[in-house]
Amino acid sequence: MTGTFALLKQRRFLPLFVTQLLGAFNDNLFKNAMVLFVVYGVFNDEASETAFSAIATGLFILPFFLLSALSGQLADTRDKARIIRIVKFCEILIMLVGAIGLVLAWLGWAVHLVAIPLMLxxxxxxxxxxxxxxxxxxxxxxxxxxxxxxxxxTGLVEAGTYIAILAGTILAGVIDVEWAAIGVVVVAALGYWTGTKVPPAPPEHEETGIDWHIVRSSIALVRGTMHIPRLYLAILSISFFWTIGAVLFIQFPPLVKNILHADKSVASLFLAVFSIGIAIGSVAVNRLLKGQVSARYSPASVIVMGVFVLAFYWVCRDWGANAEGLLYDIYSWSSRVWSTPPARLYDIQGFLAHDGVIPLLASLLGIAISGGMFVVPLYAFLTTTVPKDQTARTVAANNIVNSGAMVAGSLLAIGLGFAGVGVVDQLLMSAIMCLVSAWLAQKLHRACD
Incomplete structure (x- = not known):
């Protein structure tokens, strides 16, 4: 094993890689089990489903906006391996609470009053x-x-993250919530164990005091980072990218249910294809750059991403026109064609029989691959252009701006949904945002390369 993948044999990298992989898997197993249950089992209108998906995304992102300054200070001034052990232990406790919510939802006990609030x-x-x-x-x-x-x-961490997202997403779509409840607790325990194997990573200088005032420290952190032109451009580029990603992830479950008329296994397939694409793009761009940290390919990558978003939009818009004559009778093993759409939702077999499935999945995969090629060099740029004792705070500043943009995107998706703008038409907003990301990435490339 040589090159990039040789790192997977190194103790200085493998435990961190596996710990991150398990954490991303658990996040997505839990979140998607919850969202798919509510979208398919509780609500029955597109606006409410989109709103719940956006609320779930916003709640997960909000702590990044509020607490990233504190997390960055801790990571730069304390042993990082010790923080990992503490954080992963807390994950076990958190998942016990989430598991109770999932079990109550499975039993149908106080779903609105207790189960959903516990899960959120x-x-x-x-x-x-x-x-x-x-x-x-x-x-x-x-x-x-x-x-x-x-x-x-960085590429392996990104690729591993999205492989884990893929696995967690697929599993959430095919298992019942009671099994998901068991799974999230077991995975949290495994994550704690692998986290204990991460080698020590003491701070680059002596431990210093922490500013616990989250508003003051957040403002100071962002101000202290964003005044550097290269970091400013990199962070804004990443922020626009993740706003696009947040909006797409919010749209997927209600779009699959209401526009593509498919069940939750197909919603999981969508998220899985997206995750595979990001992983492919993350590794591919490292091969193209041959280890050099550069934004050279980022502008073109996000332009290509916007083209694929437009293609995805057109396929989704025309999906219903192609429905007649290709829906299979999912109650039998025969291939008898229906003259009108059935009342129930497509399963995987019926979905894959649709004439538009190849361009649909190809455009979705294209969005993800080009997105991975866009964002990975920018993350590597953040960690290699500042002193080592400032890397965590730089990433934290990036997280604050990213999360603020993503929360704004979530609120925009909710507002557009209740204003009557359908999930398909909201895809056009994502395509336009790709142009802004490309412009920022091009400015970064000119400033640095």
């Missing part, structure tokens, strides 16, 4: 967990890896 509480707490773990997973790489390994390590 656990999701918010997992956002806090990820807020404190996020800066570490990037900031520890320059400390444990050689300078020519950082881009490869």
């Amino acid at each position: 509480l656990a999701l918010f707490a997992m956002g806090i967990h990820s807020t404190f773990f996020g800066p570490i997973k990037y900031a520890i790489l320059p400390q444990h890896l050689k300078s020519d390994e950082v881009l490869a390590g």
